[in-house]
Amino acid sequence: MSVSTSSRRLMVQAQAASGGERRQRRRRRPLLLRDSGQVGAMSRRMVRRVLERNIEERYRAGHIGTEDALHLFDELLQVAGPSSTRAINCLLYVVGRDCPALGVSLFNRVARAKVPPHNVTYSILIGCCCHAGRLDLGFAAMGNIIKLGFAAEAMFSFSHLLRAVCAENKTSYAMDIALRRMPEFNCTPNVFSYSILLKGLCVEKRSQEALELIHMMVDAGGSCQPNVVSYSTVVDGLLKEGEVNKAYSLLCEMLHQGISPNVVTYSSIIFSMCKVQAMDKAEEVLQQMFDTGILPNITTYNSLIHGYYSSGQCEEVVRIFKKMSRNGVQPDIATYNIQMDYLCKSRRFAEARTIFDSMAGKDQKPNVTSCSILLHAYAMEQSFHDMHCLIELMVENGIAPDHSVYNILIVVYAKGKMVDEVMHIFTKMRQQGLNPNAANYGTVINLQYWPNG
DNA sequence: GTAGGGTTAG
Numbered sequence: 001m002s003v004s005t006s007s008r009r010l011m012v013q014a015q016a017a018s019g020g021e022r023r024q025r026r027r028r029r030p031l032l033l034r035d036s037g038q039v040g041a042m043s044r045r046m047v048r049r050v051l052e053r054n055i056e057e058r059y060r061a062g063h064i065g066t067e068d069a070l071h072l073f074d075e076l077l078q079v080a081g082p083s084s085t086r087a088i089n090c091l092l093y094v095v096g097r098d099c100p101a102l103g104v105s106l107f108n109r110v111a112r113a114k115v116p117p118h119n120v121t122y123s124i125l126i127g128c129c130c131h132a133g134r135l136d137l138g139f140a141a142m143g144n145i146i147k148l149g150f151a152a153e154a155m156f157s158f159s160h161l162l163r164a165v166c167a168e169n170k171t172s173y174a175m176d177i178a179l180r181r182m183p184e185f186n187c188t189p190n191v192f193s194y195s196i197l198l199k200g201l202c203v204e205k206r207s208q209e210a211l212e213l214i215h216m217m218v219d220a221g222g223s224c225q226p227n228v229v230s231y232s233t234v235v236d237g238l239l240k241e242g243e244v245n246k247a248y249s250l251l252c253e254m255l256h257q258g259i260s261p262n263v264v265t266y267s268s269i270i271f272s273m274c275k276v277q278a279m280d281k282a283e284e285v286l287q288q289m290f291d292t293g294i295l296p297n298i299t300t301y302n303s304l305i306h307g308y309y310s311s312g313q314c315e316e317v318v319r320i321f322k323k324m325s326r327n328g329v330q331p332d333i334a335t336y337n338i339q340m341d342y343l344c345k346s347r348r349f350a351e352a353r354t355i356f357d358s359m360a361g362k363d364q365k366p367n368v369t370s371c372s373i374l375l376h377a378y379a380m381e382q383s384f385h386d387m388h389c390l391i392e393l394m395v396e397n398g399i400a401p402d403h404s405v406y407n408i409l410i411v412v413y414a415k416g417k418m419v420d421e422v423m424h425i426f427t428k429m430r431q432q433g434l435n436p437n438a439a440n441y442g443t444v445i446n447l448q449y450w451p452n453g
Numbered sequence: 454g455t456a457g458g459g460t461t462a463g
Binding site: 122336 | 454455457459460461462463
C-alpha cells in the first residue's frame with residue numbers, strides 16, 4: 001500500500017479539520033517574503049537560504065507555532081531545493097505534533113516537491129501516522145524506508161512503530177520486530193526500543209517477562225545497558241502486579257549498577273504504597289526523597305492526595321496541599337480530578353461542579369477525565385438534564401468522549417432497556433475510531449442486556 | 454525526530 005494513495009482519506013479529513021485553512025493561508029501575505037518583487041530581485045537560492053536559516057533558528061528557540069509553521073511551509077515549498085530538508089523537517093515536526101493527520105498531508109506535498117526524501121522526514125511521517133491511529137500507513141512508510149535503503153538508520157521510525165504496536169497490546173509482535181526484524185536490517189535496538197518493549201510487557205501484566213528482558217540486556221553486556229528509565233519501568237510493573245520482593249530486588253540491582261533512582265522511580269513506589277493505603281510507608285519514602293535531594297513533583301503529590309482521600313484522611317490532604325504550596329508545586333488537572341472524584345463519591349456533587357467550573361479560571365481546562373467524573377455523578381443521580389448539558393459542553397469545547405464516557409452512557413441506556421440507544425453508542429464509538437473495549441462489553445453483559453436475547 | 458510515574462467508566 002502506498003502512503004500517498006492510501007492516506008488520501010486522511011488528507012481530506014485533515015483539510016476538513018483545518019477548515020479550508022489552506023485557502024486562507026494562500027491569501028495571507030508571506031511572513032518573510034513581504035514583496036513578491038523581492039523574489040525576482042534576489043536569486044531563488046538566496047531566498048531559500050534566508051528562509052531555511054530563519055526557520056531552523058526559530059525552531060531551535062521554540063518560537064514556531066502550528067499556524068506559523070503552516071505559513072512558512074507554503075513559503076518554503078515555493079523555493080525549496082535539496083538543501084531545504086532540515087527546515088522542512090522542523091515544520092513537519094511542529095505541525096505533526098499538534099495535528100498528525102495534517103502532518104501526513106504535508107509530507108505528501110514534500111514528496112511531490114523537489115526535495116529528496118530523508119530518513120528524518122520519514123521518521124516524522126511515521127510518528128504522525130502512528131499518532132493519527134494509522135499504523136497501517138506507518139508500516140507502508142517503513143516499506144518505503146526499506147526500499148530507499150534507510151532501514152539501518154531508521155531507529156526513530158522503528159521506535160514509533162514499536163510504541164504504536166505496544167499500544168495495541170501486541171507487545172509480542174513488537175518484540176519480534178525489535179529482536180528479530182530490526183537486526184536483519186542492521187538496525188540494532190537501542191535503550192529506547194527496549195524501554196518501549198519493557199513498558200508494553202508491564203502494561204500487559206507480563207512484568208516477569210520484562211524482568212527477564214532487562215536481565216537479558218545486562219547479560220548481553222553490550223552497549224545497550226538498562227538505564228534509570230528501563231529499571232523504573234519494570235519496578236513499576238512489578239509493584240503494580242504486587243511483586244513487591246521482586247521490585248525491591250530489582251531496585252537493589254539498579255543501585256548495584258551505579259544507577260540512582262530519580263523522581264519517577266520514587267513516585268512509582270509511593271503510588272503503589274498509596275494504592276494499598278500504606279500511607280505511613282509512603283510518607284517514609286517521601287522523606288527519603290527529600291533526604292537524597294530529589295524533590296517530589298505534582299505526580300508524586302497526586303498519589304499521596306489520592307491515597308489520603310481513599311483512606312478517608314481528608315485532614316492529611318489539607319496538610320499535603322500546604323506542603324505542596326511551601327515547595328512551590330502547583331496543583332494540575334489530575335489534582336482537581338482527584339478532588340472532584342472524592343467529592344462525587346461523597347455525594348457532594350455541587351462542590352465537585354464548583355471545582356469543575358473554576359478550573360478554566362485557574363488555567364487548567366477540564367479534560368475528558370474531568371467530564372467523565374462529573375457525568376458519572378449525574379448518571380448515578382439519574383440527572384439526565386445535567387448529563388445532556390455536560391455532553392453539549394464537551395461538544396462545544398471539542399472534548400472527544402472516550403471509553404469511559406461512552407461506558408457511562410451505555411450503563412444509563414442499558415438500565416433503561418433502551419436497546420436502540422445502546423446500539424447507537426457502539427456505532428458512534430466506531431465512527432470515532434474507538435473500538436469498544438472489554439469494559440464496554442462487560443457492562444452490557446453484566447446488566448444482562450443482550451440485543452438479540 | 455524515539456523510552457518510564459499520577460486522575461475517570463465496569
